[in-house]
Amino acid sequence: MYHCIFRRAICVRVYKKTFVAAAVMVMSGCSYSFGNDSETDALPKRVVYTEEVDSPASADETIMAELYVMDENDLVVPQMVPVEKTENEEKAALQYLAAGEFTDGFRAPLPEGTVVEDVTIQDKTAVVSLSGSFEKYAPEDEANIAAAITWTVTGFGKADRVLIDMDGERLETMPVAGMPIAASGMKREDGINMDADYAELGATKPLTVYFTAQNEDGPYYVPVTRRISADTTDLISAAVSEMSKGPEAGSGLSSEFMPGTKLVDAPSVQNGRAVLYFNDAILEENGEPFISSRVLKPLAFTLAESAGIESISIQVDGHENIKLETGEQVPASITAPLFVNEEIAVSAE
Known part of the structure; x- marks a missing residue:
């Protein structure tokens, strides 16, 4: 189709x-x-x-x-x-x-x-x-x-x-x-915007994820560096895990990921394109299940910054033909914008 x-x-x-x-x-x-x-x-x-x-x-x-x-x-x-x-x-x-x-x-x-x-x-x-x-x-x-x-x-x-x-x-x-x-x-x-109280004990390395902030002009995206185990080799799964944990309380940030969202299988990567296999916790419900574009955008930014991923494809365990909140089909390939907050400069007039 x-x-x-x-x-x-x-x-x-x-x-x-x-x-x-x-x-x-x-x-x-x-x-x-x-x-x-x-x-x-x-x-x-x-x-x-x-x-x-x-x-x-x-x-x-x-x-x-x-x-x-x-x-x-x-x-x-x-x-x-x-x-x-x-x-x-x-x-x-x-x-x-x-x-x-x-x-x-x-x-x-x-x-x-x-x-x-x-x-x-x-x-x-x-x-x-x-x-x-x-x-x-x-x-x-x-x-x-x-x-x-x-x-x-x-x-x-x-x-x-x-x-x-x-x-x-x-x-x-x-x-x-x-x-x-x-x-x-x-x-x-x-690192950037380090969570001072979040660092893991032992040998670690940095991983940067994107969360959402809000002002009167609307939402914008903020990079936050976490520390993960130095032995971690699957940076994609680690990034998804950190995004699912959400930002530090009181930081002024929020996560668009639904609670419990995780990968059910190892991601496959080829030529800079990653296929991600999520559980159904990533879905929202409005008469029928859908994935919010507010989830996909920070995910694309995160994987580009932390894992060198140029495009992503989303699959959800037990579901086919998943749609966006607009009713359109989730595309086969999703890429991040060149600029993180290209629409941040909104006129107050």
Whole structure:
């Protein structure tokens, strides 16, 4: 049987000092993408390059990039924003973080008065040179600031580790609470929004899952790093297990997974595509069983981030022809958007 579902892509055109984003809908019979496509040989970089339409290139052009900001729950949140198109995109992104021009409910992770002098990259290591008021932040914000810098810079795909220079001196620790900075640099695997009380005892390794937060403009997605046993080899099953456990109480986050949701068989993976075999706890009921798209989106983000999975297929034990809440068939292939919160900047007007 042939089932169709909308597949969305984002087309961005940028004029001088302005940007216009248009959502383009096309029909696809076999896949469902929550966001835009990218022709790469790995997971897509979190940046979209724009093209000048009517005039030569200028410094006023912008790119759409994923920056990490702070929300009202003091969590680090990815936000899609336009930053200056330049040869040094990482520097432009951090300058935007320092400027603090975000939608209501979000704030800059870098202290006011922080000066981003430069970002240089060599051998996949970025050196972020800062001055000004960078050290004037609350001690409890230190881990979040380090994560915001690291995840923003590495999101462009040219660096996977980040070092910090302040006033020309290499930092071995963060300047306020003394969080150590490895000599090789900070990396995404160091974690983001860590559940301090959740770490398992013994040898562990990180795994990042996505939960949901909510403000007056609607839901948005937040990465949270958990620690799992260092012996874990099935990262997909581990990710599903962590998502099912839900977020830490009082974190301001929620999980869309129904209680008791788990995999009943080992996932099969081939060429970046994972087939997941769930029990029926993943289903909701409204006259007939269905899977909510609010479950599929953070699941796709989680498996892309933690297990390198590019697309997923869902099967439910004892059920065939499972539908979404819209009544449409659950597609055979589901991919995550390029940007986690591509619709987070909702106008208040």
